[in-house]
Amino acid sequence: MTVAADHCSKIVKLDVGGKIFKTSISTLTKHDSMLKTMFLTRIPVVKDEDGCIFIDRDSQHFRLILNFLRDGEMALPDSDREVKEVLAEAKFFLLDPLIELCEERLETSFSPYYRVVSTVLEARKYIFATDKPVVVLRLPAHIATNGSQCYYFSESKFRSYAEQHYKSVIFVLITEPEFHEDCSWTFFLKTKKLTARIKGPMDDNLLEDLFRELLIDVAGRKRTDSQQSE
Template sequence: MRRVTVFVNGTSKNGKVVAVYGTLTDLLSVATNKLGIKACNLYNGKGGLIDDIALIRDDDVLYVSEGDPFFDPQNYVRARDDRPGAHTDWLTLNIGGRLFTTTRSTLVSKEPESMLAHMFREKAVWGNKQDECGAYLIDRSPEYFEPILNYLRHGQLIINEGINLLGVLEEARFFGIEQLAEQLEVAIKNNETPEDHSPISRKEFVRFLLATPTKSELRCQGLNFSGADLSRLDLRYINFKMANLSRCNLTHANLCSSNLERADLSGANLDGANLQGVKMLCSNAEGASLKGCNFEDPSGLKANLEGANLKGVDMEGSQMTGINLRVATLKNAKLKNCNLRGATLAGTDLENCDLSGCDLQEANLRGSNVKGAIFEEMLTALHMSQSVR
């Protein structure tokens, strides 16, 4: 098996020893992987182009090019150092394998406190490493460095399509280019897609319900359903805590054991809804309609509306046996013909509330405000012990 040493064309450093096998194409492929270039041509030490692998001998020294002509490594380095302008303000950066040619003043003047300025303000202060062609090596992303260099050239932030602003921002921070970093932060913020606060539609919610296993707990806390038509849907056990259900159509919906704690139900229509065991603590149902609702659970689970805002609600004909309306606000509400047997109304504001035709047997009205309340045609007479205010 033959072995040869290969160098990048024009250099005599960082060579690689490789085995010779197969065809010339195979050897070029190995050189590509070893040297990190796209190997196209092979030359011997005298610059002769090798076009047949049979011409290669054991321990030969070969030079690999990407298609350019042969450069003698000794003469090429000398010529590069002696060329006009070699020691001028111009310099070349090798950023992640990609070459950028610029001037020292470009890197220093615009952002004098940046890392690049400190690296190139005085020669060899940082001991900057160079590749075989004299370009200064910096191991960063060339894609994100290009807009940074352009900014240092003309002071404008110009980003080509498809370039990630976050990547450029990270590079700007790395190089300590603070003014550019501030501009990028503003640009990123302006490009952010605004949050969608639009209400969830019936179609979207039904799709969501169908895609969720029946035994899974549905969490809809804080979601916006404002004005949605959710009528006649099975919404049992769903957590609507702090959700926006204002002006929703919930007629004949099944909300059995659902959690509506601190939810906004203002102006909603819940006529005929099943509210057995519902939790509506501190919810806001001002101006809502709850005609003919059923809060009465045969199993004994009582609906809890403690502290709820029920100003002006219409709950006519609702079944509310054992309901907890403690310290709730029912000012100007309509509760005609409601079944409120055993209900807890202690501390409840019932001012100007219409309770005519209600069954308040064993209801707790201690501390409630019944100023202006209507108690006509009661099914059972109120006992003095039921109200102390």
């Protein structure tokens, strides 16, 4: 084994914010980052009283950083708040691919008009936590690479509805990597649930009829709330 190979296979202990992590130098130097620079140059490192290399960062997301270094990919947390925290760590460690991954996720998930989730289970947290009617649309994760007319139609229609009615209706967009069916729209009203498969612009009248029924539901809730407050 060469000196360089022996060095990369060496096991090291890192003290990140008081929590100990054990990994190899080969993992820490697999991708361009601050850690690679640290272990392949003569930059002085700080060690704690037990001889662990000390890194003055919160340890909460360092496990995710290590997993990304090992595999070149990772499953980001569900919440935007946690993704922003991972992004801050990626910027500290100068991990450009992870920075891009986090920023792409935040760009696609942020909207002032609707929530974006990746599973039906996540959507339920919004459906059952509100007194407002809810509109849920299921789409594939990468609409732009799919080219399906029904996906483009539903996405633009959903955004239009959300921008107009977000104050009185909760809108939830589910983006699923393996979703290849016709767009699934579900309207959760006060006393019933309406579901429709939308194939494209030819179903515009059906969608408009369903949304009119939802707006009637909105008006009924407002009347009830007004009567209860008198």
